[in-house]
Amino acid sequence: MRAHARIAMGALAAAIAVGGVACGGSEGGGGGDEAPTTDGHTTSAPPPPATTAHQHNPREPDPGLPPCTAGYQDGLKLNSEPIPPSASAPHGEVKEVYVNQTRATIAPEGAQAFPYPDGTVVAKTGSRGGDNAAIVAIMRKEAGLDPEHGDWQFVEYSRSSPDAEYALLASDSVCWTCHVNAESTDWVYTRLE
Numbered sequence: 074m075r076a077h078a079r080i081a082m083g084a085l086a087a088a089i090a091v092g093g094v095a096c097g098g099s100e101g102g103g104g105g106d107e108a109p110t111t112d113g114h115t116t117s118a119p120p121p122p123a124t125t126a127h128q129h130n131p132r133e134p135d136p137g138l139p140p141c142t143a144g145y146q147d148g149l150k151l152n153s154e155p156i157p158p159s160a161s162a163p164h165g166e167v168k169e170v171y172v173n174q175t176r177a178t179i180a181p182e183g184a185q186a187f188p189y190p191d192g193t194v195v196a197k198t199g200s201r202g203g204d205n206a207a208i209v210a211i212m213r214k215e216a217g218l219d220p221e222h223g224d225w226q227f228v229e230y231s232r233s234s235p236d237a238e239y240a241l242l243a244s245d246s247v248c249w250t251c252h253v254n255a256e257s258t259d260w261v262y263t264r265l266e
Contacts, residue, residue: 135206137239138230141213145171145196149179153266163251164229165199165208170263172196180265188223188259191216195261204235208242212261222249223260 134143148171156168172179173194179185189195193214201207210229218224227248230239252260 135209135239137232138209139211139228141173141194142196142209142211145173145194145209146198148173148196149176149265151195151261151263151265156263163199164197164210165201167200167205168197169205170195170197176265185265187257189214189261191224197263201231204232206235207232209239210248219245222252223256225252225260227252 132143134140151170151172152168156170158166172189173192174190178190191214193212195212197210198206199208199210208229208231211227213226213228214224215226216224218226222245227243227245228241229243229248231242232239252262255262258264
């Protein structure tokens with residue numbers, strides 16, 4: 074294992090041990106390992122098929138990302154068009170924003186309602202150097218987690234190439250200073266279009 078990979082793995086392991094790094098335990102993400110049988114009992118679901126770095130397996134998060142991000146690309150996309158680069162917008166160049174909620178849940182009467190429900194995970198991807206998801210910024214909402222900041226946990230990851238594992242880039246207090254300006258939309262800048 075190369076030295077930089079060991080350092081990134083160590084930092085990620087430490088962050089997970091300290092605070093669950095954006096997704097906590099199995100809440101809101103990677104759970105679902107048991108399946109009901111016809112007699113009402115549960116049994117372990119079969120393991121997901123083997124994948125390579127180029128395949129997307131919605132049951133598993135991308136390497137280095139927390140469990141709640143598994144399949145985020147298949148979630149509801151808040152923006153209808155890619156968000157172009159901007160000097161004032163962080164998280165990479167062109168961005169896409171996904172949420173693990175349905176349109177009916179967050180916009181029951183057509184217009185988006187706030188706040189987001191408990192258990193919401195927002196994932197924003199940012200491109201860099203031809204990698205469409207070089208940066209993944211995650212917001213996870215859990216009742217009582219951090220009332221001062223909308224009960225959101227903020228974490229950002231980056232990778233050096235599409236085949237590389239994600240490493241922790243920033244978290245909470247680094248993100249709050251910017252997201253406080255979106256407090257009226259529950260700390261999330263991108264609204265459902």
